[in-house]
Amino acid sequence: MIEHTLHSISQFYPEIIVVVTLCVIIIVDLLVKNGKHTTGWILLGGLLLAGISVIMQTGSNLAVFYDMVAVDPFAVFFKVLIILSSMFIVLFSMKSSELEAYSSRYGEYYMLLAGMIFGMLLMVGSTNLLMIYLAFEMVSISSYVLVGYMKKERRSSEASMKYIIYGAVSSGVMLYGLSLLVGITGATDIFQVNSALAAGVGESFILNISILMIVVGMGFKIAIVPFHFWAPDVYEGAPITISAFLAVASQIAAFGLIVRFFSISFIDSGGVTATGTWQIVEGLHWDLLLGGMAALAMIVGNLTALRQDNIKRMLAYSSIAHAGYMLMGLVILAGEGLTSIMIYLFIYLFMNLGAFYVAMLFSNKLETESIEKYKGLGFRAPLESIAMTIFLVSLTGLPPTGGFVAKLYIFGAAISGGWIWLVTIAGITTVISLFYYIRVVRNMYFFEAEQGALQLKFDLPSKIILLLLLVPTLLLGIYFEPLIEFARSSIAMFGG
């Protein structure tokens, strides 16, 4: 028993490093009160170490802590993404002037961030219903606090409050669904759930209800329609760094969890067909349900984004739409669908973080998030505006940017699975999305800068961070073979 635990610990370094970092941050925060980003640098260092230890896990495929957590290529892929995006968020936070008003509480901020990252790392590896719920709550609770971090600002507190209420209800519903599932199958381990279902449980009505409830909880996390109502308000109220973190890292972790949970629990592992899923669970057309949700998310997200003037709100709706595109991959629960989700997430990380980052840079200088106020910025901040244009074009999905490759693969998966109607909706909504993305570009370039408006100057580190996001966005549009190989070799799940 001790041996097993010791062995498990040796496979658990990334998470341990993050927890240790968290503790160090608390201690340092007590000792050093200088209003600087000392704790941020510590977190960055911790993340770097965690990242290295994740990469060293490449190739292992096993379960640790009595099948609570899996360490497999699938988890490694998602952990790499989570750590990468977290590192960017830490860098963003150091450049954010929004947070400077609360500089005495930096330690708190980075500590909560570390807690959230820890939860996410667990989320993508969990193979036990209990563990899934714990990881889920770990992320949620940290994020509630982070959203309300700017406590002197009304909108921030309001956002936090909304988030808590929505979040509490939906995770309650999910918990109820999970407990029903445990009741029916008598197991908390998702492999055992799977075999119990395969043997036939005969309670298909309750089973369907329980899965629906779980879908509600998880759908909330990725802000899929109709569980998306929190997203715009929360994104608008939260500090922009946290909005970006929720839109990217939280999305990545939630997709990791959803994909693993559904493809292991409910799929007949003996026969994953090209299109076939859900053979075990009878009653509802699950693929149709998910497809419908994806379609709704694309339609609602893109149409509502058209009317937004606040860049954060617009990006919130655009994130909803992108969640819809990714959900198309889940409808085809075969290898193609999953690979395309992973490719999408990887590219989405760079382009969406990029858009949020430029929005943050602009709001640092202009103290506004209104797209209308972006008029003439193309001439006042040339590099940043070009970068913003590229990120937005990539989010639209035009070549030669990474966003195109992401769309190509997800559309391809849907077409090869025979979901022509779904992919048609995706195509139409992509055209719609052009409008609101290009509106930002139009405002930046097609209007003269106001009289007497000064050039916006950004320091060198800001520009370097920008390039770190920009170069992959462009490069992935031209040469993406390594990414495909990486995603393809990472779909191996423990016991899958």
Added chain:
Amino acid sequence: MEFQIFGIGILTWLVFLPIVGMIVVLLLPDKKSNAMRWTAAIVTGLQVILAGVIYAIFDRAKVGVNDIESFQFVEQFSWITVEAVPWVGRIEIEYFMGLDGLSVLMVMLTALIGFIGVISSWNIEKMVKGYFALYLLLVTGMMGVFVALDFFLFFIFWEVMLLPMYFLIGLWGGPRREYAAIKFFLYTFVGGILMLLTMLALYFSVAYIDPATGQSVHTFNMLHMMNPENFVEGSLLFGVDTTWRYVAWMALFINFAIKIPLFPFHTWLPDAHVEAPTPISVILAGVLLKLGAYGLLRINFGILPDATIYFVYFMAALGMISIIYGALCAMAQDDFKKLIAYSSISHMGIVVLGIAALNTQGMVGGVLQMFNHGIITAVLFLAVGVLYDRTQKRGLYDFGGIANQMPRYTGIAVVGMFAALGLPGLNGFVSELFSFLGAFEAYKWITIISVTGIIITAAYILWTVQRVFLGKTPEKLETLKDLTLREYLAFTPLIILIVLLGIYPAPAIELMNASLAHLVEFVTAGGN
């Protein structure tokens, strides 16, 4: 045939030289406007030279179309290969370029118009750096589409053109430029999405067996898509004359029809033309519209021949409507640029009618008409630009008696106008004649109705000549100066070509004859 410069194939040079130029332009300091202009001129000039080299050594007897062996200047490298994925087999995207009779003439046209566009951009003073950087990117996109033989590559080049065009119209255009730019972007983007979906459907339907390893390989290679044997049984686009094949054909057709533009997808064109600055109008009418017709020939005809035969009447009918409708609209305009825009719709209708005839005569006429129309409209737009530069006006009624003040300019402009009208001895006549002859064999009534479009064309062109060049000069126009050296430089090669190809069109026709004959044979056989 291999032809390399410094170990890099000639087509790669041709396509990516402008990108090199773009980088140079971007690196130059902001103040060095002239250096930027010269960079653009040198780069596009080199393209013209390369196009000349290609013209000199292009083997007229090789057919190409669906046969890799007889393509010329082929460059084929693996770009993205993902080995043996369990559920789809090997995935392959290639960097695959080549020329055949279909594309070679278009490459020449692109090189020439690209160069002339730079000359006429010389007096652009606003944000010179941005302008030339975007311009050169646009040229790369256009050239790339004509030489790409891999669908993926084709698509990338196709979409790369969107953004530069959006900015070129939106930033350097006229008063309603913003509206025109977004309209252009939107229309083309809708088409692009349709093409993307169809491309993916084709990709999943086509797999060839790699002779070396025996693996089944999914590929974007267009030549493999043209071979009916490569369609996987049971896949979406397998078979002949299935509904999905018709849907796929239609999706592609709409994309290309938007670009051509055919009635009823044409409404973006007049706006875009009116608002775009002169050189961009030249590029737009001279090259961009041809991409649509070229795509029809290369992709719709080549990959889905059965559906092409099914829809061929429909195509011819749309061609007819465009001819008449475009001509009638042109007659009603009092804006010079709008008039040329509608005349473009009318003339591109002739192209579609010609290729819809599905016989060699019609096809040759259609493709030649693409080339000729590119040259002629370039002259016309340049001519409007000359007047606009001097007077800031474009209204037909603002002018009169220009011939008194600018006799040389009038001479050149009128040659262009008469070529557009189809006067025998000038190039427009030859290609229109071939198109109508070919079409008449296939569809009597459609052609008979279409030919009346020529009469309307004659009417509006002569009327325009009368209003602008003849009559009494208004007082305010009495100080107009005749052409400058730079303007001569832009006009001269075009006028020479108009006259030359009008008298002796063989050099152009022999380039494409073999390929088009083969394409006709291929399409008509493919439907059975």
